Amino acid sequence: MEAYLLDWLNILGRWVHFITGIAWIGASFYFIWLDNHLEAPRNPADAEKGVGGEVWSVHGGGFYHAQKYQVAPKVLPETLHWFKWEAYTTWLTGMFMLALIYWYGADVYLIDRSVADLSPTYAVGAAVLILFAGWIIYDLLCKSPLGENDAALGAVLFGLVTFLAWGLCELYSGRGAYIHFGAVLGTIMVANVFFVIIPGQRRMVEAAGRGELPDPADGIRAKQRSVHNTYFTLPVLFVMTSNHYAMTFAHEYNWLVLVAISLVGALIRIYFVARHKGKASPLPIVVAGLIIVAMVIAMAPKSRVRTSAALSLEDIRPVIEHRCVTCHSAEPTHIAFPAAPAGVKFDSEEQILAAADRIHQQTVVTRAMPIGNLTGISEEERLMIDAWYLGIAGSSND
Numbered sequence: 001m002e003a004y005l006l007d008w009l010n011i012l013g014r015w016v017h018f019i020t021g022i023a024w025i026g027a028s029f030y031f032i033w034l035d036n037h038l039e040a041p042r043n044p045a046d047a048e049k050g051v052g053g054e055v056w057s058v059h060g061g062g063f064y065h066a067q068k069y070q071v072a073p074k075v076l077p078e079t080l081h082w083f084k085w086e087a088y089t090t091w092l093t094g095m096f097m098l099a100l101i102y103w104y105g106a107d108v109y110l111i112d113r114s115v116a117d118l119s120p121t122y123a124v125g126a127a128v129l130i131l132f133a134g135w136i137i138y139d140l141l142c143k144s145p146l147g148e149n150d151a152a153l154g155a156v157l158f159g160l161v162t163f164l165a166w167g168l169c170e171l172y173s174g175r176g177a178y179i180h181f182g183a184v185l186g187t188i189m190v191a192n193v194f195f196v197i198i199p200g201q202r203r204m205v206e207a208a209g210r211g212e213l214p215d216p217a218d219g220i221r222a223k224q225r226s227v228h229n230t231y232f233t234l235p236v237l238f239v240m241t242s243n244h245y246a247m248t249f250a251h252e253y254n255w256l257v258l259v260a261i262s263l264v265g266a267l268i269r270i271y272f273v274a275r276h277k278g279k280a281s282p283l284p285i286v287v288a289g290l291i292i293v294a295m296v297i298a299m300a301p302k303s304r305v306r307t308s309a310a311l312s313l314e315d316i317r318p319v320i321e322h323r324c325v326t327c328h329s330a331e332p333t334h335i336a337f338p339a340a341p342a343g344v345k346f347d348s349e350e351q352i353l354a355a356a357d358r359i360h361q362q363t364v365v366t367r368a369m370p371i372g373n374l375t376g377i378s379e380e381e382r383l384m385i386d387a388w389y390l391g392i393a394g395s396s397n398d
């Protein structure tokens with residue numbers, strides 16, 4: 001019953017996280033787009049009022065006319081919309097999911113004893129510390145003299161992100177490492193909104209209310225943080241979808257995959273910003289494409305020829321029985337799983353044969369299964385599955 005209710009919390013949490021995340025990132029993409037498409041106001045009266053740029057658009061059956069003030073309007077409007085709850089609720093629901101799946105379920109999803117033999121307390125404690133440290137180090141760097149040089153700061157941050165990816169992959173299961181990589185970047189993004197961007201805007205609004213000019217430092221700081229946020233967005237979204245793809249997080253060089261994807265995300269972002277401004281060189285997007293192609297080639301599973309004698313289904317049935325069926329059954333006996341995970345069941349020979357490709361992929365190629373190696377499969381048993389699979393794969397190709 002507990003596992004069943006946890007599943008409900010899981011899917012409801014995911015649903016809300018998704019919705020708030022779309023609202024947040026959608027609005028932030030929209031404002032980046034808006035900023036990059038501003039044209040000088042046509043009506044001289046607008047320019048006199050202090051409007052610096054405007055955009056006309058048509059959407060959902062209506063015409064919209066957005067104007068951006070160079071500093072602030074002379075009189076503040078009665079209703080002023082802020083965009084912050086989208087970010088906060090995305091973080092809150094994200095932390096809820098992280099705690100529920102990866103911390104409460106640390107044994108299954110966070111710890112991989114073949115990577116590091118951690119106790120759940122240690123693993124979760126380290127995760128909380130890493131989340132805090134990520135923000136504190138990042139924030140101190142931005143406030144340090146280095147923060148005045150955007151390019152140098154960017155290079156240092158990229159180095160730190162690389163270190164983070166590597167360090168997490170040395171500590172946790174690939175899947176746990178990936179989600180924490182996303183959580184550290186996501187936490188920095190939301191903390192930027194909470195601690196820097198929104199307080200700065202609040203001071204700007206207060207100054208405008210007093211009829212004073214806002215402190216330009218607030219605007220510069222907010223701009224820097226929101227640029228960082230746009231660079232973090234794409235890798236974070238990649239990480240959030242990657243947990244369905246063991247070929248990424250369970251790869252031998254899983255940390256390098258994260259670094260490459262962060263680079264690809266940054267290049268795509270550079271391209272789109274240039275494109276919005278109407279002077280895009282295709283170079284960044286071409287390089288991003290080449291990096292992806294290189295990854296696809298470099299990570300392709302090696303095709304091998306069978307060297308040992310072919311094994312029959314009878315030979316490997318006990319392996320599946322002992323190492324997989326506790327979870328992958330119509331009636332799982334593992335307490336964490338009320339129903340067969342991913343709907344995959346190995347109760348009958350037909351089910352095993354039908355899933356041969358996936359069994360091989362998960363057990364031998366990516367080694368994502370048994371998850372966290374909770375059932376203690378041995379190297380020898382993995383090789384048995386390999387020999388069985390190569391036998392049937394070979395015969396079906398003849």
Ligand code: HEC
Nearest residue numbers: 244323324327341342344358359362363369370371374375
């Ligand atoms: C402790 C429970 C557990 C054990 C034991 C286990 N699995 Fe899984 N398995 C899971 C979970 C959880 C998922 C869903 C992963 C996800 O959310 O993507 C899964 C998913 C899968 C999938 C579907 C992945 C896909 O997307 O194609 C396959 C195939 C699979 N397991 C094979 C195996 C094999 C083969 C074994 C035994 C060698 C095994 N599993 C042992 C928990 C387990």
